[in-house]
Amino acid sequence: MLVKFFFLLREAGVPATIPEFLALLEALRAGLADASAERFYYLARACLVKDERHYDRFDRAFAAHFRGIEGALATLARELPADWLARLEEARLSEEEKARIRALGGWEALMRALRERLAEQTARHQGGSKWIGTAGTSPFGAYGYNPEGVRIGQDGSRQRRATKVWDRREFANLDGDVELGTRNMKLALRRLRRYARSGAADELALGETIDATARSGGWLDVKMVPQRRNVVKVLLLLDVGGSMDEHVRVSAELFSAARAEFKHLEQYYFHNFPYERLWRDNRRRTELGVDTFELLRTYARDYRLVVVGDATMSPYEITEVGGSVEHWNAESGETWLRRLLQAYPRHVWINPQPEALWDGTRSIAITRGLLEGRMFPLTLSGLDAAIAELG
Amino acid sequence: MGRSFDGTDRYIATPELATAVNAAVVLGRPLLIKGEPGTGKTLLAEEIARSLDKPLFEWHVKSTTKAQQGLYEYDAVSRLRDSQLGDVRVQDIRHYIVKGNLWEAFESDVQPVLLIDEIDKADIEFPNDLLRELDRMEFYVYETRETVRARHRPIIVITSNNEKELPDAFLRRCFFHYIRFPDEETMTKIVDVHFPGLKRDLVAEALRTFFRLREAPGLKKKPTTSELLDWIRLLVAEDIAPEALRGDDARSLLPPLYGALLKNEQDVHLLEQLVFLSRRNAR
Numbered sequence: 001m002l003v004k005f006f007f008l009l010r011e012a013g014v015p016a017t018i019p020e021f022l023a024l025l026e027a028l029r030a031g032l033a034d035a036s037a038e039r040f041y042y043l044a045r046a047c048l049v050k051d052e053r054h055y056d057r058f059d060r061a062f063a064a065h066f067r068g069i070e071g072a073l074a075t076l077a078r079e080l081p082a083d084w085l086a087r088l089e090e091a092r093l094s095e096e097e098k099a100r101i102r103a104l105g106g107w108e109a110l111m112r113a114l115r116e117r118l119a120e121q122t123a124r125h126q127g128g129s130k131w132i133g134t135a136g137t138s139p140f141g142a143y144g145y146n147p148e149g150v151r152i153g154q155d156g157s158r159q160r161r162a163t164k165v166w167d168r169r170e171f172a173n174l175d176g177d178v179e180l181g182t183r184n185m186k187l188a189l190r191r192l193r194r195y196a197r198s199g200a201a202d203e204l205a206l207g208e209t210i211d212a213t214a215r216s217g218g219w220l221d222v223k224m225v226p227q228r229r230n231v232v233k234v235l236l237l238l239d240v241g242g243s244m245d246e247h248v249r250v251s252a253e254l255f256s257a258a259r260a261e262f263k264h265l266e267q268y269y270f271h272n273f274p275y276e277r278l279w280r281d282n283r284r285r286t287e288l289g290v291d292t293f294e295l296l297r298t299y300a301r302d303y304r305l306v307v308v309g310d311a312t313m314s315p316y317e318i319t320e321v322g323g324s325v326e327h328w329n330a331e332s333g334e335t336w337l338r339r340l341l342q343a344y345p346r347h348v349w350i351n352p353q354p355e356a357l358w359d360g361t362r363s364i365a366i367t368r369g370l371l372e373g374r375m376f377p378l379t380l381s382g383l384d385a386a387i388a389e390l391g
Numbered sequence: 392m393g394r395s396f397d398g399t400d401r402y403i404a405t406p407e408l409a410t411a412v413n414a415a416v417v418l419g420r421p422l423l424i425k426g427e428p429g430t431g432k433t434l435l436a437e438e439i440a441r442s443l444d445k446p447l448f449e450w451h452v453k454s455t456t457k458a459q460q461g462l463y464e465y466d467a468v469s470r471l472r473d474s475q476l477g478d479v480r481v482q483d484i485r486h487y488i489v490k491g492n493l494w495e496a497f498e499s500d501v502q503p504v505l506l507i508d509e510i511d512k513a514d515i516e517f518p519n520d521l522l523r524e525l526d527r528m529e530f531y532v533y534e535t536r537e538t539v540r541a542r543h544r545p546i547i548v549i550t551s552n553n554e555k556e557l558p559d560a561f562l563r564r565c566f567f568h569y570i571r572f573p574d575e576e577t578m579t580k581i582v583d584v585h586f587p588g589l590k591r592d593l594v595a596e597a598l599r600t601f602f603r604l605r606e607a608p609g610l611k612k613k614p615t616t617s618e619l620l621d622w623i624r625l626l627v628a629e630d631i632a633p634e635a636l637r638g639d640d641a642r643s644l645l646p647p648l649y650g651a652l653l654k655n656e657q658d659v660h661l662l663e664q665l666v667f668l669s670r671r672n673a674r
Contacts, residue, residue, distance in 0.1 A: 019563050027414045042410035050562035052425060052569035190555075210467050218475060 233264035239309030241272035247352035273333035305344035411568035421547035426570030429615025436506035450492035458520030502543035
């Protein structure tokens with residue numbers, strides 16, 4: 001029975017291994033679970049899950065296995081992306097709304113129905129009266145006008161008091177694919193450190209000093225080495241075009257994290273797509289800015305190019321001469337991006353737009369083609385992948 | 392088997408935490424603790440030692456800490472100096488082997504508790520260098536060609552703030568628990584053990600203000616448990632009445648002594664604006 005659970009966990013994306021599973025069995029034999037379901041749940045979690053980002057997956061697998069509902073199993077593979085129901089406004093259920101929910105049979109009944117319906121539905125849905133999605137009148141989804149609705153993907157739902165621990169899924173927002181704060185970004189960026197000893201020799205090299213002293217027959221012979229420094233150089237291009245407005249906060253966070261993390265960081269701004277001019281300071285965007293050729297001449301090939309932009313625009317702005325919405329560009333955006341990519345062989349494009357929307361937007365598909373796939377979403381795992389690509 | 396751990400008179404352990412601790416104690420595996428700052432990760436080892444009546448060894452890790460330092464260090468410079476001064480001690484290399492915390496814990500006469508604090512601060516390779524030591528509870532001293540074995544498998548508590556990912560091989564050998572931010576009920580218990588006999592209404596008001604503050608959108612740094620306790624300490628010292636904490640006091644926009652809860656001026660400013668807006672809407 002537990003073997004099945006173990007495989008279900010692995011299927012659900014919890015990277016549990018055989019020694020960990022054996023440790024759980026050992027703990028059970030030692031009588032630590034004490035015939036209590038809750039204790040068993042805690043014990044299994046402590047043994048099998050080693051990262052709080054996987055707690056949510058564990059909770060779902062646990063619920064599915066130990067309730068034995070076939071339908072819930074199907075939902076497991078197809079989790080609701082948080083951005084699917086991304087919250088646009090802050091509004092909570094009022095007291096009378098809560099009373100109405102109780103009148104409908106309470107949360108338990110609603111959640112059960114929700115689970116069943118989740119199993120039926122596979123696509124994002126908006127409007128309508130049955131499927132789960134946004135802005136509809138079905139009882140399930142968010143931002144709808146049905147007061148007895150269940151909010152999915154809402155942060156503060158503390159109403160599910162009576163449910164089991166693992167059903168509360170309190171760790172949902174710790175999953176690795178959720179958007180990240182500055183601190184997490186800094187940690188992700190930190191992986192791009194490349195240390196090298198450079199500059200003045202101002203650090204005592206103890207091992208070498210001892211060695212040299214021993215060689216010179218006991219006379220102290222002090223050896224010095226330069227300090228270790230992070231030598232990674234980053235050239236950051238940030239989109240500040242109109243469609244980026246909704247990503248301003250997360251882009252600003254990325255920027256502040258990058259500035260704290262890299263000593264050699266040069267940042268420039270562009271509007272929608274990089275053309276022949278870039279801007280050093282966004283507030284003075286009416287000024288002429290910097291010639292992109294000058295940028296290419298100034299920064300050497302060993303800079304790593306990071307472009308942050310949603311790449312969401314009319315395709316003409318990329319492919320056509322004169323396609324820019326702000327000025328007449330003598331050469332197409334495509335030409336300019338190619339030049340940049342060629343000048344800096346280590347490059348990535350980080351896109352704050354949810355990955356699920358990429359295929360549906362032509363300009364993103366074009367940009368991705370230009371980058372030969374080196375476009376990553378602005379999530380913790382996306383940033384990790386991007387850093388690995390740059391490293 | 393000896394006693395099991397379920398918190399102490401000054402440390403509230405949730406059942407989930409107690410289960411993880413007891414599993415680690417019984418099976419003799421290290422327990423890895425993560426969680427928000429100020430949720431008592433470091434304190435846990437201290438309290439386990441106190442409640443199970445065992446000696447505590449603490450190893451605080453810094454960014455420059457090497458795994459070897461926990462085992463032992465060979466003080467070559469002293470030996471060099473002694474040799475130049477003609478000291479006879481120089482003949483025996485054992486005089487220059489300085490024992491680390493891990494060695495000390497291994498030598499303990501009774502089963503000790505060993506805290507490895509903030510393991511993520513060290514170099515990425517650090518946990519990998521300790522795999523065998525934590526697994527077999529033994530290590531080899533090259534200088535003297537001897538193997539040091541633990542007399543009693545120590546109870547090892549490792550804390551991490553998630554600054555670096557820990558290697559899988561290391562994680563496999565540990566039990567893991569993530570201390571999540573306490574809910575209001577647990578928080579009341581925590582305040583109770585720290586300030587027994589505190590006026591009920593003051594605690595209730597303080598907690599309400601605290602949780603409302605944590606929910607304020609966009610705060611750079613949310614106040615933590617330890618900051619709440621500091622704040623309550625101040626409230627008691629200043630003898631603030633519970634009524635003063637209530638939001639409807641129009642005289643001040645921010646809770647009294649807010650400096651204990653909010654640690655940067657942007658947050659203070661943000662809160663002022665929020666409070667101002669909500670007042671205006673309420674009217």
